[in-house]
Amino acid sequence: MKLTRREFSAGLAAGLAAPALLRSAHAQGATIKIGMCAPVTGPAAESGGYAIKGAKLALEAVNKAGGILGKQGELIVEDDQTTNPGIVLAFSKLASQSDIVGFLGSIRSTQVHAMAPDVLKLGKPVMIGGTDPNLTHMGNKWLFRFRPNDSYSGRVIAEYGVSTLGKKKWAVLHSTDAFGTAGGKALTEALQKLGAPPVLDQGYANQSQDFTPVVLAIKQSGADILGSYFTFENDLGIFARQLRQLGVNIPWVGSPSIVNITALKLAGPALYNTYGVADYAEDSSDASKAFGKIYRDATKVAPDNQSAWTYDAVTVLAAAINKAGSTEPEKIRDAILAIKKFPGAEGEYNFDQNGDGLHGYNIVKNDKGKIVFDKHIESND
Amino acid sequence: MDLVLQLLFTGIGIGAVYALVALGFVLIFRATNVVNFAQGEFSMVAAYLMVVFSVDLGWPYWLSFLIALAGMALLGVIFNLGVYYPLRHRTYLPVIIATIGASxxxxxxxxxxxxxxxxxxxGWFDTPGIQLGPVYLDSQYLLIIAVTILLVLFNFWFFEKTLLGKKLQATSQDKEMASLLGISVSTMIMITFIYSAVLGGLAGILVAPVLFVSIQMGSTIALKAFAATIIGGFGDVTGAIIGGLALGVIETFGAAYISVPYKDGFAFLVLIAFLIFRPQGIFGERVAEKA
Structure with a gap:
C-alpha cells in the first residue's frame, strides 16, 4: 500500500490529536462543572473570597454525599474584577466551555444586569445574589435568585422602623448604582404605604471619599431614623464614622451590607446599636446554624451572606440536577422552580415562577460588634 | 453659617490630601517633563507599610511612620533607576507608559x-476630633491641613533658599545648562523621585485613617490630584496646592448645595472648564509658539 502525501498528513494530524481528544472527552465526562464569576480582584475582592469559599464548601458536601448525577462536582472560577465589563468577560469565558452545566453570577445587581443579555443568549441556568427586584422580572428565565429581593428588604426595613421602633420621619440614603437605586425606591414605596414618606431621599456615588454633605443633609432634614442601601463597605465605614462624629445618633436600619464582616471591621463602634436586614442570620434556623459551623470550622471567620448565598446556590443547583436526572438546561430550570420548603443557610427556599427563592428577611442588631438575631419577617407574596 | 464652616473645613481637609499628592506630580513633572501615573500608588504603598509596621508588627506609631517614609525613599530610588533612568533619552511617551505599568x-x-x-x-491622635462651637474638627484632617501648610513653607524655603533647591530648580528648567554648570542632573532627578515618593507616601499615611487602607485608595486620590495639578497650572508648586484645596472645597460645596451623586462631576467640570478657557491653569504661563 502506498500512502499519498495528503493521507500521510491526515494520519499524522489524527495521531497527534488523538491523545488530546481522548483526554478532553474523558475530562468532559469525569466531572459535572459549575462556573462561577466572582470578584477575585477589585473593591469587592475580600467578599469575593468569602463567596468562593461558600461555593467550595457546598460542593465538598455535595461530593461527599454522592456528587451530581453520580459524578464529582467541579467549580470553575473566573475573576469578574468587581466591574461590569469584568463580569461580562468572565461569563463569556465560562460560557465558551460547553460542559459547564450551570453558573453562579454576582451578588451585585449592576453586574447581573451587565451579564443578563449573555445569560439569555446562552440559555443555561445562572444563580444570582443581586437583589434588584427587576432582575427576575425582566423576562430572563435563566436567572434564579438566592437572596430575598429588595422589594422584601425595603418592606422589612420600613415595617421594623415604623412598627417596632415607632419612627416616622425617615431619611433614605442609597447608592446610585442599580442595587442602591432599586433598594432606595423599594424602601421609599414601602414607607409611603405605611403613611411615613421619607423626609429625605439621598443618593450618593460609590467610592466617595467624604460624606460630610450627606450627613449634614440628614441632620438638616430633621429625620428621626435612617434607612440605607450601601453597596461597598468602604463607603459604609467612612459614612458611619462621619455620621457619629457629626453627632447624628438616630436609629439606623440598613440593607445587608451593614452587618457584613468587612463593614463591621472597618466601621467598628460607629455601627454599634444599628439594625440590619440580613438574609443570613446564624441563629435564624437549624440550617443556618449548621452552615455557620461548617464555615467557621473551615475558615475561622464568622459567616455572612456573601458565603451563605453561594453555599445555597451550589447546594440547590446540585439538588435540582439530581432531581432532574439530566444536565439539560430546561430540565434543570423546571427542577429549580419546583423546589419548595428547601432548608438553606439563607432561609427556606420556595421558588416562584420568576426565579425568586426567598421571600422574607431577618432583622438583626449590632450589639457592640456582635450580630444578634432579632426576628424574621416573611412576606406572603 | 454653621453648615458653611463645617463644609469649608472638610473641603480644605480633603483638598489638602489632593494637594499633597499633586505636589508629587508637579515635582516630577518639573524635573523630568513627564507625568508620573504611579504617584497615587506611592500613597497606597506607604499606607500598607504603616499597616505592616504599626498594626501587624505592633511597632510604635512614630517609628513605623519614619520607617515607612524611609521605605518610600527607597521606592523612589528603585522607581527612578527601574522606570525613568533606562528611558531618560526617549520621548516622554514611553516614560509615561512605563509609569502606568509601574502603577x-x-x-x-x-x-x-x-x-x-x-x-x-x-490615626496619630487618640482623640478622633474636637467640637469647636458648631463645627466638628476631625483631628486627622487637622493634621493633614497642618502638614500641608508646613510643606508649603518647607518647599518655599527649600527651593528658594537652599543651594540644593536651586540646583533642583536649575535642572528642571534646563538640564543641558545645569549640566554645563557642573550640576549632576541624574542625581538631581534621583532626589526629585525620592522627595516625590516620600510626599506621596506622607499623603497616603495621613489619609489612611480617614479613607481606610485599600488597593484602590491611591488611584482614587491621584485622579483628583491630577485634576488639581492641571487647575493649578502644571509644573507650579503653589498652583498644585491651590488647585488641590480649590478642588476639595468645590466638590464638597457642590455636593452639599447642588447634588451629592454628581460630587465627582463638579471636580471634572472645573477641570474641563480650565482646559477650555485657561489650559495653562491658575498659575501656569501661556506657552506661545514662535513664528
Whole structure:
C-alpha cells in the first residue's frame, strides 16, 4: 500500500490529536462543572473570597454525599474584577466551555444586569445574589435568585422602623448604582404605604471619599431614623464614622451590607446599636446554624451572606440536577422552580415562577460588634 | 453659617490630601517633563507599610511612620533607576507608559502580598476630633491641613533658599545648562523621585485613617490630584496646592448645595472648564509658539 502525501498528513494530524481528544472527552465526562464569576480582584475582592469559599464548601458536601448525577462536582472560577465589563468577560469565558452545566453570577445587581443579555443568549441556568427586584422580572428565565429581593428588604426595613421602633420621619440614603437605586425606591414605596414618606431621599456615588454633605443633609432634614442601601463597605465605614462624629445618633436600619464582616471591621463602634436586614442570620434556623459551623470550622471567620448565598446556590443547583436526572438546561430550570420548603443557610427556599427563592428577611442588631438575631419577617407574596 | 464652616473645613481637609499628592506630580513633572501615573500608588504603598509596621508588627506609631517614609525613599530610588533612568533619552511617551505599568505592578504586588482586604489604620491622635462651637474638627484632617501648610513653607524655603533647591530648580528648567554648570542632573532627578515618593507616601499615611487602607485608595486620590495639578497650572508648586484645596472645597460645596451623586462631576467640570478657557491653569504661563 502506498500512502499519498495528503493521507500521510491526515494520519499524522489524527495521531497527534488523538491523545488530546481522548483526554478532553474523558475530562468532559469525569466531572459535572459549575462556573462561577466572582470578584477575585477589585473593591469587592475580600467578599469575593468569602463567596468562593461558600461555593467550595457546598460542593465538598455535595461530593461527599454522592456528587451530581453520580459524578464529582467541579467549580470553575473566573475573576469578574468587581466591574461590569469584568463580569461580562468572565461569563463569556465560562460560557465558551460547553460542559459547564450551570453558573453562579454576582451578588451585585449592576453586574447581573451587565451579564443578563449573555445569560439569555446562552440559555443555561445562572444563580444570582443581586437583589434588584427587576432582575427576575425582566423576562430572563435563566436567572434564579438566592437572596430575598429588595422589594422584601425595603418592606422589612420600613415595617421594623415604623412598627417596632415607632419612627416616622425617615431619611433614605442609597447608592446610585442599580442595587442602591432599586433598594432606595423599594424602601421609599414601602414607607409611603405605611403613611411615613421619607423626609429625605439621598443618593450618593460609590467610592466617595467624604460624606460630610450627606450627613449634614440628614441632620438638616430633621429625620428621626435612617434607612440605607450601601453597596461597598468602604463607603459604609467612612459614612458611619462621619455620621457619629457629626453627632447624628438616630436609629439606623440598613440593607445587608451593614452587618457584613468587612463593614463591621472597618466601621467598628460607629455601627454599634444599628439594625440590619440580613438574609443570613446564624441563629435564624437549624440550617443556618449548621452552615455557620461548617464555615467557621473551615475558615475561622464568622459567616455572612456573601458565603451563605453561594453555599445555597451550589447546594440547590446540585439538588435540582439530581432531581432532574439530566444536565439539560430546561430540565434543570423546571427542577429549580419546583423546589419548595428547601432548608438553606439563607432561609427556606420556595421558588416562584420568576426565579425568586426567598421571600422574607431577618432583622438583626449590632450589639457592640456582635450580630444578634432579632426576628424574621416573611412576606406572603 | 454653621453648615458653611463645617463644609469649608472638610473641603480644605480633603483638598489638602489632593494637594499633597499633586505636589508629587508637579515635582516630577518639573524635573523630568513627564507625568508620573504611579504617584497615587506611592500613597497606597506607604499606607500598607504603616499597616505592616504599626498594626501587624505592633511597632510604635512614630517609628513605623519614619520607617515607612524611609521605605518610600527607597521606592523612589528603585522607581527612578527601574522606570525613568533606562528611558531618560526617549520621548516622554514611553516614560509615561512605563509609569502606568509601574502603577499596575505596584497595586498588584501589594494585592498579591497583602491580599484584597481593606485595613484599618489608627490615626496619630487618640482623640478622633474636637467640637469647636458648631463645627466638628476631625483631628486627622487637622493634621493633614497642618502638614500641608508646613510643606508649603518647607518647599518655599527649600527651593528658594537652599543651594540644593536651586540646583533642583536649575535642572528642571534646563538640564543641558545645569549640566554645563557642573550640576549632576541624574542625581538631581534621583532626589526629585525620592522627595516625590516620600510626599506621596506622607499623603497616603495621613489619609489612611480617614479613607481606610485599600488597593484602590491611591488611584482614587491621584485622579483628583491630577485634576488639581492641571487647575493649578502644571509644573507650579503653589498652583498644585491651590488647585488641590480649590478642588476639595468645590466638590464638597457642590455636593452639599447642588447634588451629592454628581460630587465627582463638579471636580471634572472645573477641570474641563480650565482646559477650555485657561489650559495653562491658575498659575501656569501661556506657552506661545514662535513664528
Amino acid at each position: 499596575i505592578l505596584l497595586s498588584n504586588s501589594v494585592l498579591a502580598i497583602y491580599g484584597p482586604q481593606p485595613q484599618v489604620l489608627q
